[in-house]
Amino acid sequence: MEQIVALSKRRGFIFPSSEIYGGINGFFDYGPLGAELKKNIRDSWWNDMVRRRDDVAALESSIIMNRRVWEASGHVSGFTDPLVDCKESKQRFRADQLFFAPVVVDGKTIGVVSALESERTEEELQEKAEQLKRKNAVQGNLEPVEPRDMTEATPEEISQIPSPATGKPGSLTEPRNFNMMFETHAGALRDESSVVYLRPETAQGMFVNFKSVIDTGRYKIPFGIAQIGKAFRNEITPRNFIFRSREFEQMELQYFISEDDDWEKWFRYWIDWSHDWLVSIGLPAELLSEYDHPKEKLAFYSKGTTDIMFKYPFGVQELWGIAARGDYDLTQHQKESGVSMLYFDEAAKKRYVPHVIEPSVGVDRILLAVLCSAYREEEVDGEKRTVLKLHPRIAPVKAGIFPLVKNKPELVEMAENLYRKLKQRHNVFWDTSGAIGRRYRRMDEIGTPWGITVDFDSLENNTFTVRDRDTMEQVRMTEDEILALLDEQATC
Ligand code: ATP
Numbered sequence: 001m002e003q004i005v006a007l008s009k010r011r012g013f014i015f016p017s018s019e020i021y022g023g024i025n026g027f028f029d030y031g032p033l034g035a036e037l038k039k040n041i042r043d044s045w046w047n048d049m050v051r052r053r054d055d056v057a058a059l060e061s062s063i064i065m066n067r068r069v070w071e072a073s074g075h076v077s078g079f080t081d082p083l084v085d086c087k088e089s090k091q092r093f094r095a096d097q098l099f100f101a102p103v104v105v106d107g108k109t110i111g112v113v114s115a116l117e118s119e120r121t122e123e124e125l126q127e128k129a130e131q132l133k134r135k136n137a138v139q140g141n142l143e144p145v146e147p148r149d150m151t152e153a154t155p156e157e158i159s160q161i162p163s164p165a166t167g168k169p170g171s172l173t174e175p176r177n178f179n180m181m182f183e184t185h186a187g188a189l190r191d192e193s194s195v196v197y198l199r200p201e202t203a204q205g206m207f208v209n210f211k212s213v214i215d216t217g218r219y220k221i222p223f224g225i226a227q228i229g230k231a232f233r234n235e236i237t238p239r240n241f242i243f244r245s246r247e248f249e250q251m252e253l254q255y256f257i258s259e260d261d262d263w264e265k266w267f268r269y270w271i272d273w274s275h276d277w278l279v280s281i282g283l284p285a286e287l288l289s290e291y292d293h294p295k296e297k298l299a300f301y302s303k304g305t306t307d308i309m310f311k312y313p314f315g316v317q318e319l320w321g322i323a324a325r326g327d328y329d330l331t332q333h334q335k336e337s338g339v340s341m342l343y344f345d346e347a348a349k350k351r352y353v354p355h356v357i358e359p360s361v362g363v364d365r366i367l368l369a370v371l372c373s374a375y376r377e378e379e380v381d382g383e384k385r386t387v388l389k390l391h392p393r394i395a396p397v398k399a400g401i402f403p404l405v406k407n408k409p410e411l412v413e414m415a416e417n418l419y420r421k422l423k424q425r426h427n428v429f430w431d432t433s434g435a436i437g438r439r440y441r442r443m444d445e446i447g448t449p450w451g452i453t454v455d456f457d458s459l460e461n462n463t464f465t466v467r468d469r470d471t472m473e474q475v476r477m478t479e480d481e482i483l484a485l486l487d488e489q490a491t492c
Helices: 002-010 032-051 067-072 121-135 203-208 210-217 263-280 328-337 363-374 409-423 436-445 456-461 479-489
Strands: 014-016 028-030 056-058 080-085 092-094 098-105 108-116 176-179 183-185 195-197 223-232 247-257 288-292 304-312 315-326 343-345 350-352 355-362 375-380 383-388 399-403 428-430 450-454 463-468 474-478
Touching: 002 014, 002 363, 002 375, 028 032, 032 056, 032 223, 032 247, 032 263, 032 363, 067 195, 067 203, 067 328, 098 121, 108 121, 203 210, 203 223, 203 247, 203 328, 247 263, 247 363, 263 288, 263 304, 263 315, 263 355, 288 315, 304 363, 315 328, 315 363, 355 363, 363 375, 383 436, 399 409, 399 436, 409 428, 409 450, 409 456, 409 479, 436 450, 450 479, 456 463, 463 479, 474 479
Parallel strands: 056 223, 399 428, 399 450
Antiparallel strands: 014 028, 080 092, 080 176, 098 108, 183 195, 223 247, 247 355, 288 304, 304 315, 315 355, 343 350, 375 383, 450 463, 463 474
16 A cells, blocks of 8 residues: 555655645545546546447536435435544544454453454454453453444443544543534525535435436436536545545445336346446456445335445455435435425336435545556566556556657658547546656556557658567557557547
């Protein structure tokens, strides 16, 4: 992770937000290459999800909506994470990420240890238990720790759990619900009546516009509404770089189906679609897995939720959630707004509130997965080569254009002509400085799939050397062949 964070900063992918003022926890800025990479991820999803399909309509709804939307959706009362305060250090922790375990020697509890969630929470607790046993000079057999999180702790246990901030017990509070929606005020009056929220998901925009979209576009169910946009969550502990931040971007689809349709078929369809799409932008299938939420943990209206998980360097974590939400959301808005959400199905000759399947994914989480899986350090001819093996579809720069030498005007002119021409259609980069090998290496590090060198042979036969980033093999191609290659492999 450190190498990826360092590369992101060094090469202009991602910067901490407001860095010159010391930054702000949970917010990030995308630099020149990061902005291009992110745009390519968005565009690839948009093209595959909306433009290349007949059954998905586009939407761009506002970030701030009438607050009744969030009352109806349940976010005002229920969009919470359990929060624990440390009264001594004033630090705050998510109760479900703070683990503890009684330390038991020969059946007798000699104390309690705690650790924050990581890939090695259990080992850390075991080590701390051994330390406590040594410190208290207790003889006997230490039993393996049995970690639980703080949402499961009794008041008596809470008084014994050491704070992760101070290492001492007695300062942690009982968990309480913390609403993660950011609040602000709309209009000049700053009182309770003007409170509004920054949306914590884009999904509600699709639900509240369902009627308008269907009435104006003559869509027939099954069909979906898709949107890409910013979402905001006041996460208690933003962490793992851009994985969990407070401002992020979502790409969401609400796919509406008939109440009589086979929801499991569509649920499976969208899980597979999402998985295959991730592979199409270059994520290795072996780093992806599925996690089915246990039935007893689902919300009462939910028929099923499956997450596509990705193996990040800090553990296997949720990348994309696919949920079968029944008719809950539309029914809820129908009830609270008084506006009918009924759809007339001409084929079935009946009216019903459609059911929905929702695939929801974070752009930033995809981008992090992409960087993590593409990053390689290799040895080439005794030298270290850092390379980002980005799929050409999403690579921020598609090709570097290099005149072999700077001091031969006709060669430079030819290279510049090629550069200008390619740049009309693709993001290509012009570089004349340093030995050609150095120029290739700089492109490797930012994931540029091809390096194109204009050399003396080019002046003779109008072909150029095209070097492949991954194999480092070189072939000669004409301008038309290069354009065809980029059009075919490097468009979103
Ligand atoms: P988590 O359990 O990781 O908090 P979630 O289940 O609350 O996620 P959803 O509400 O299902 O997430 O949101 C859909 C998608 O939005 C997630 O799969 C993830 O890709 C993205 N996402 C959610 N929260 C964040 C965040 N704080 N930062 C970045 N992306 C996020």
